[in-house]
Amino acid sequence: MKRLLFFTLLLIVTPLIAAQTESNKQMIKFIDSLMGRMTLEEKIGQLNLGGVGNPKVVGSAIGLDEAIKNGYVSAVGGFDINAAVDAQRFAVENSRLGIPLIIGLDVIHGYHTIFPIPLASSCSWNIPLIEKSARIAAQEAAAYGINWTFSPMVDICRDSRWGRIAEGSGEDPYLGSLIGQAMIRGYQGENLSDSTTIMACVKHFALYGASEAGRDYNTVSMDPVTMYNYYLPPYKAAFDEGAGSGMTSFNVVNGVPATGNKWLLTDLLRKEWHYEGFMVSDASSVAEMADHGMGDVQEIAELAINAGLDMDMSSSLFVLCLKEAVKNKKVTEAQINESCKRVLIAKYKLGLFQDPYRYVNNEELKTKVLSDNNCDVARQLAAESIVLLKNSDNYLPLNTNQKIAVVGPLGNVKGSLLGTWSYGFSENRMNTIYEALQEILAGKGEATYSKGANFTEDYCIYDGQYTLPTESLIKQALIDVKDADIIIATVGEPSSWSGEARSRVNPALPECQKEMLRELKKLDKPIVLAILSGRPLILTDEDRDFSTIVMAWHGGTMAAEALSDVLFGVTNPSGKTTTTFPRHLGQIPIYYNSLNTGRPYSDFWATTKYIDCSNEPLYPFGYGLSYNNYIYDKPILNKYIAYGDNDSIKISIDITNSGVYLGQEIVQLYIGDPVASISRPIKELKAFKKIELLPGETKTVDFHLKVDLFKYYNECLKYDWDEGGFDIFIGPNSKDVQTSKIIWKKHDKI
Numbered sequence: 215m216k217r218l219l220f221f222t223l224l225l226i227v228t229p230l231i232a233a234q235t236e237s238n239k240q241m242i243k244f245i246d247s248l249m250g251r252m253t254l255e256e257k258i259g260q261l262n263l264g265g266v267g268n269p270k271v272v273g274s275a276i277g278l279d280e281a282i283k284n285g286y287v288s289a290v291g292g293f294d295i296n297a298a299v300d301a302q303r304f305a306v307e308n309s310r311l312g313i314p315l316i317i318g319l320d321v322i323h324g325y326h327t328i329f330p331i332p333l334a335s336s337c338s339w340n341i342p343l344i345e346k347s348a349r350i351a352a353q354e355a356a357a358y359g360i361n362w363t364f365s366p367m368v369d370i371c372r373d374s375r376w377g378r379i380a381e382g383s384g385e386d387p388y389l390g391s392l393i394g395q396a397m398i399r400g401y402q403g404e405n406l407s408d409s410t411t412i413m414a415c416v417k418h419f420a421l422y423g424a425s426e427a428g429r430d431y432n433t434v435s436m437d438p439v440t441m442y443n444y445y446l447p448p449y450k451a452a453f454d455e456g457a458g459s460g461m462t463s464f465n466v467v468n469g470v471p472a473t474g475n476k477w478l479l480t481d482l483l484r485k486e487w488h489y490e491g492f493m494v495s496d497a498s499s500v501a502e503m504a505d506h507g508m509g510d511v512q513e514i515a516e517l518a519i520n521a522g523l524d525m526d527m528s529s530s531l532f533v534l535c536l537k538e539a540v541k542n543k544k545v546t547e548a549q550i551n552e553s554c555k556r557v558l559i560a561k562y563k564l565g566l567f568q569d570p571y572r573y574v575n576n577e578e579l580k581t582k583v584l585s586d587n588n589c590d591v592a593r594q595l596a597a598e599s600i601v602l603l604k605n606s607d608n609y610l611p612l613n614t615n616q617k618i619a620v621v622g623p624l625g626n627v628k629g630s631l632l633g634t635w636s637y638g639f640s641e642n643r644m645n646t647i648y649e650a651l652q653e654i655l656a657g658k659g660e661a662t663y664s665k666g667a668n669f670t671e672d673y674c675i676y677d678g679q680y681t682l683p684t685e686s687l688i689k690q691a692l693i694d695v696k697d698a699d700i701i702i703a704t705v706g707e708p709s710s711w712s713g714e715a716r717s718r719v720n721p722a723l724p725e726c727q728k729e730m731l732r733e734l735k736k737l738d739k740p741i742v743l744a745i746l747s748g749r750p751l752i753l754t755d756e757d758r759d760f761s762t763i764v765m766a767w768h769g770g771t772m773a774a775e776a777l778s779d780v781l782f783g784v785t786n787p788s789g790k791t792t793t794t795f796p797r798h799l800g801q802i803p804i805y806y807n808s809l810n811t812g813r814p815y816s817d818f819w820a821t822t823k824y825i826d827c828s829n830e831p832l833y834p835f836g837y838g839l840s841y842n843n844y845i846y847d848k849p850i851l852n853k854y855i856a857y858g859d860n861d862s863i864k865i866s867i868d869i870t871n872s873g874v875y876l877g878q879e880i881v882q883l884y885i886g887d888p889v890a891s892i893s894r895p896i897k898e899l900k901a902f903k904k905i906e907l908l909p910g911e912t913k914t915v916d917f918h919l920k921v922d923l924f925k926y927y928n929e930c931l932k933y934d935w936d937e938g939g940f941d942i943f944i945g946p947n948s949k950d951v952q953t954s955k956i957i958w959k960k961h962d963k964i
C-alpha cells in the first residue's frame with residue numbers, strides 16, 4: 215500500500231517540480247538577458263528605494279522623476295499611493311528599460327480595514343485567524359497599488375519601555391515564529407504574481423527588540439547562545455517560510471550596525487540559513503552608520519554592500535557612491551550584479567514584468583475594501599485579542615438593562631484606538647467605545663460619557679480639540695456618573711504614544727488618569743477598567759484597587775465593537791498575554807523563559823529575591839481569564855520513556871468547561887530541561903491548542919512529543935538535545951501548570 219502511495223505521489227509531484235524548474239529557467243533567462251542590457255548605473259539604480267537625495271549633503275537631491283528616468287530608482291514608498299502609482303507609470307514609460315518599481319508600505323496590521331496591533335493579535339494565539347487578517351491586508355493593499363509590505367515584524371521583546379513592542383508578537387520565540395510564518399502565508403499566498411498577493415519583508419534583522427533600556431535605535435549586545443535560542447528563531451522561521459525580502463535594523467549588533475554587519479547579512483543569513491531573497495536597509499540606516507562611527511558616506515555605502523545589503527532605503531548612498539566604489543575596486547561589479555539579480559527576481563515573481571500595472575488601482579478588489587466580511591474578521595480578531603486580567607467581583611459580563619457610564623480619555627475617540635502604523639484607515643467605518651455601548655444598550659439600558667481626564671497631566675490639544683484641565687474633567691465626571699449602575703473607565707495610551715521612537719521610561723498609566731481612577735473609586739460604585747495601549751503597562755496600582763480589568767490594546771477599526779462584545783459576553787474573552795506583565799519598572803526585563811539561578815526563591819537569606827519587591831510578575835506569560843472556569847484534569851502519558859530520534863510520547867489532558875458560557879481556552883504545553891550541557895530555561899513554550907467548549911463540555915487535548923521539542927543551541931552553537939529527564943508542563947498559562955516527568959534516551963532499547 216505504502217509503495218503504491220509513494221509512486222502515486224511521485225506521478226503527481228514530478229510534473230509539478232518539472233514545471234517549477236522550467237519556469238525558474240525562463241525567469242533566469244529573462245533576467246540574465248535584461249541585465250545584459252543594463253549599464254552599471256542602472257544595475258546600481260535597482261538597489262535604491264526612494265528618490266535621490268544625499269541626506270548628508272543638503273541640496274544634492276534630484277527630483278524623483280529625473281531619478282526614475284535615469285534608472286536610479288527601483289522601489290518607492292507607498293505613503294502617497296497616488297504619487298507612487300504615477301511613479302510606476304513614469305518608470306515603465308520613461309526610463310530606458312522600463313523596469314517596473316516595487317511599491318512598499320508598512321501594512322503591518324491592515325490597510326483600510328485596520329486589525330489590532332500585532333502584539334494584540336498575538337494574544338489571540340489564533341494562528342489561522344492571524345493568517346486570514348494578513349490575507350485581507352494584502353488584498354486591500356494590492357487593490358490600491360501596494361505590492362510589498364514591510365511586515366512581519368518578528369523582533370522578540372522583553373521590555374515594555376520600547377514603543378515598538380506593539381509591532382511584534384511578544385517574548386516567545388515559538389509563538390513569534392508561528393505568527394511570523396502565518397503572516398507571510400497571508401501576504402504572499404501560494405502565488406506571489408497573483409494580483410491579490412504582496413511580497414513580505416521580515417524585519418528588523420536583527421535583535422532590534424533587545425535595544426538597551428528599551429530605548430529605540432539603541433545598542434544591542436548579546437551572546438550567540440541567547441541569540442540563537444531566543445531572538446533569532448522567528449527571523450529564521452520567517453525567511454524559511456519564503457518571505458521575498460528582509461529588512462535590516464537600526465541597532466548595532468555587538469558593536470557593528472546590522473546594516474553593515476557581514477556576520478549577520480552574509481555568514482548567518484546567506485551561508486548558514488541559505489536565504490535567497492533581497493535585503494533592504496531600514497529608512498536611512500545606511501546613512502546613519504556615519505553616526506555609528508563607521509566612516510564617511512563613501513565608506514559606509516561600501517561597508518553596507520560588502521556586508522551583504524542589497525537595497526538602500528532612502529539614504530541614496532548606493533546610487534551616489536557605488537559606481538565610485540567599483541571604479542576604486544572597493545566593490546566588484548559581480549557584487550552589484552548579485553544584488554541586482556535578487557531584486558529583479560523579486561519583481562519577476564511579483565509578475566511586474568508581465569504586467570507592471572497588475573496592482574495599479576484594481577477596481578474589482580477595491581469593492582472588497584472595508585467590506586462587512588473584512589470588518590467581521592477584524593472584530594473577531596480584536597475580541598479574541600482582549601485579555602481578561604481580573605473579574606473577581608463578576609461585574610462582567612454586563613447586562614444590557616444597566617445604566618453604564620463611560621469615563622476616560624479613550625472612551626469617545628477613534629484614531630487612538632487604531633494603534634501605530636495605521637495607514638488608509640477611515641474613521642467613518644469606526645465607532646467610539648461610547649457609541650458602541652450606546653448601540654448595544656439602545657432601547658434597554660443607557661450609556662453616558664464623560665472624559666474624566668486628559669491623556670497626560672498637561673492639558674493641551676488632543677484629537678483636534680482644546681481640553682480642560684484634568685481636575686475640572688474629574689469634577690464633571692463625578693457628577694456625570696452619579697446615577698450610573700456601573701462605570702467603564704477607558705484609560706491607557708493614545709496611538710501616538712506607541713510604535714517607532716515612542717519609548718517610555720515608565721510604561722504605566724499617566725498620573726492624571728490614575729488621579730481620575732482614585733476619585734472614581736471613592737464613589738464606591740462597580741468599576742470596570744478597560745486598558746487601551748500599545749504595550750503591556752505596569753498595572754500594579756490598578757490591580758490593587760480594582761476588581762475588574764480588561765486589556766483591550768489598540769484594537770483597530772472594530773476595537774469599540776470588539777470591546778463591547780467582550781464586556782457584554784457576546785464573545786467570551788479568551789486572550790492570553792504574550793509578554794510578561796511587570797509588577798514594577800525595576801523588574802524589566804522580565805520574561806517567563808528565564809534561566810534558574812544558583813539561589814532560586816528558597817528561604818535562605820541570600821537568594822535571588824529583591825528585598826523591596828516580589829520577583830513574580832503581575833501577570834505571567836500566557837495568562838488570561840474567561841467568564842467560564844476551565845478545569846484541567848491530570849495529564850496522562852502513554853509512556854514515560856522514549857528512545858532515539860524517531861520515538862514519540864503522547865500526553866493527553868481532559869479540559870472541562872464548568873461555566874455557563876460557550877468559550878475558548880488556550881491549553882499550553884511547556885518543557886523543562888533540568889540537566890543539559892548549558893543552563894536551560896525553567897520552561898519553554900513548545901505547543902498549544904485553542905479549543906472551544908460548550909457549557910459543561912469536556913474535551914481531551916492530545917500533544918505528541920517528539921525529540922525536536924528538546925533541541926537547543928549549545929555553547930558551541932550545535933543544535934542538539936541531551937538524553938535524560940525532562941519536565942512537561944501543561945496549563946492555562948506559564949505559571950499554573952501541572953508537571954509530568956519523562957525520560958528520553960539517545961539510543962534505542964538494548
Ligand code: GLC
Pocket residue numbers: 320364417496497714
Ligand atoms: C521605519 C521603520 C521600519 C519601516 C520603515 C519604512 O523607520 O523602522 O519598520 O518599515 O521605516 O516605513
